[in-house]
Amino acid sequence: MFLLFLSFLKLTGVLDDCLCDIESIDDFNTFKIFPKIQKLQERDYFRYYKVNLKRPCPFWADDGHCSIKDCHVEPCPESKIPVGIKAGSSNKYSKAANHSKELEDCEQANKLGAVNSTLSNQSKEAFIDWARYDDSQDHFCELDDERSPDAQYVDLLLNPERYTGYKGPSAWRVWNSIYEENCFKPRSVYRPLNPLAPSRGESFYTWLEGLCLEKRVFYKLISGLHASINLHLCANYLLEETWGKPSWGPNVKEFTRRFDPIETKGEGPRRLKNLYFLYLIELRALSKVAPYFERSVVDLYTGNGHEDAESKALLLEIFRDTKSFHMHFDEKSMFAGDKKGAKSLKTQGLGTALKILFSEKEIQNLPENSPSKGFQLTRQEIVALVNAFGRLSTSIKELQNFKVLLQRTR
Numbered sequence: 001m002f003l004l005f006l007s008f009l010k011l012t013g014v015l016d017d018c019l020c021d022i023e024s025i026d027d028f029n030t031f032k033i034f035p036k037i038q039k040l041q042e043r044d045y046f047r048y049y050k051v052n053l054k055r056p057c058p059f060w061a062d063d064g065h066c067s068i069k070d071c072h073v074e075p076c077p078e079s080k081i082p083v084g085i086k087a088g089s090s091n092k093y094s095k096a097a098n099h100s101k102e103l104e105d106c107e108q109a110n111k112l113g114a115v116n117s118t119l120s121n122q123s124k125e126a127f128i129d130w131a132r133y134d135d136s137q138d139h140f141c142e143l144d145d146e147r148s149p150d151a152q153y154v155d156l157l158l159n160p161e162r163y164t165g166y167k168g169p170s171a172w173r174v175w176n177s178i179y180e181e182n183c184f185k186p187r188s189v190y191r192p193l194n195p196l197a198p199s200r201g202e203s204f205y206t207w208l209e210g211l212c213l214e215k216r217v218f219y220k221l222i223s224g225l226h227a228s229i230n231l232h233l234c235a236n237y238l239l240e241e242t243w244g245k246p247s248w249g250p251n252v253k254e255f256t257r258r259f260d261p262i263e264t265k266g267e268g269p270r271r272l273k274n275l276y277f278l279y280l281i282e283l284r285a286l287s288k289v290a291p292y293f294e295r296s297v298v299d300l301y302t303g304n305g306h307e308d309a310e311s312k313a314l315l316l317e318i319f320r321d322t323k324s325f326h327m328h329f330d331e332k333s334m335f336a337g338d339k340k341g342a343k344s345l346k347t348q349g350l351g352t353a354l355k356i357l358f359s360e361k362e363i364q365n366l367p368e369n370s371p372s373k374g375f376q377l378t379r380q381e382i383v384a385l386v387n388a389f390g391r392l393s394t395s396i397k398e399l400q401n402f403k404v405l406l407q408r409t410r
Helices: 002-007 022-041 102-106 121-136 167-184 204-209 213-235 250-260 267-294 307-322 348-357 360-364 379-409
Strands: 048-052 150-156 237-242 245-249
Touching: 022 267, 022 307, 022 379, 048 379, 102 348, 167 213, 167 267, 204 213, 213 237, 213 267, 245 307, 245 348, 250 267, 250 379, 267 307, 267 360, 348 379
Parallel strands: none
Antiparallel strands: 048 150, 237 245
């Protein structure tokens, strides 16, 4: 029955444009990556991310507010942020961000340990160098200004990707803009099943196959990101609400609607294969950037020395696992140095991965005991990279869960 379902989903064998099979990725992710990346994401260094939630949309006029109760991002009070993360920042939260409910929500995860506010001279020098570099760096993606008065820390553990009821033309408009901005696509070519598209126009896949490999890869990356988010929405679906308390869980019907090859006219399996392709891109980036973090000068600093050491040890263990994967894709054949094109990506997790893949020589020449000049990652980029890969790892794990659930219902 299980093999019949896999045949139904058409999700087996070697991926397009690389020499890696899906079954190997499933096993590697389940037994090597997923348990460790989950623990790493719970660490203070990786759970807090600073973002400007009030930044206006550059594509259309909108107030940015949603009337759905569960469809919003919970900012975290600055008082709950480890001192090492917010060190040197003068940003303060508004009164609304310090509401008592938010204080209670932030405390439901692991409580912060004792804080050591001291920094070694070496660490201080590194932080100053990082700050200078961050100001001058030509980033692969557009970054929020962390020093903006509107920038707020968000606890990523308290803001999971899940389905809240936000759908329809507004949701499609967002994704349409993401594809239009990142995929080198003429406006006369429309993605399949896009309800905003007119009925006429050049065949999408005729157009896609005619692109050079680099541009085709960019489309697959965005599609893989889209598939990953859709999987999270299906796995954490608002099933019901009793006495004001929401109940979240997997929704097989929603998963089928989004990925079934019949209901999606063959699009579902394509989207899921693109998810695996994106996973390989991020996996390769992590294996390539390992030397950067293996240096003693690099600390995952929060102010809690014991936790910082454990976080770095766990991160290095994950790097060792990524290096052990025997079916890495060859980025040299896919990214032939098109750095200008790579910078069209606006998603920071992807942007950081591409930045790493284009910086192999700079990473290989990093000094062991002093801050690097040729290649540097900001804390925002590090957090984005790890959490982006963590979300992809979770998506593939959830896909395995849906296979089991579908097996039971067929």
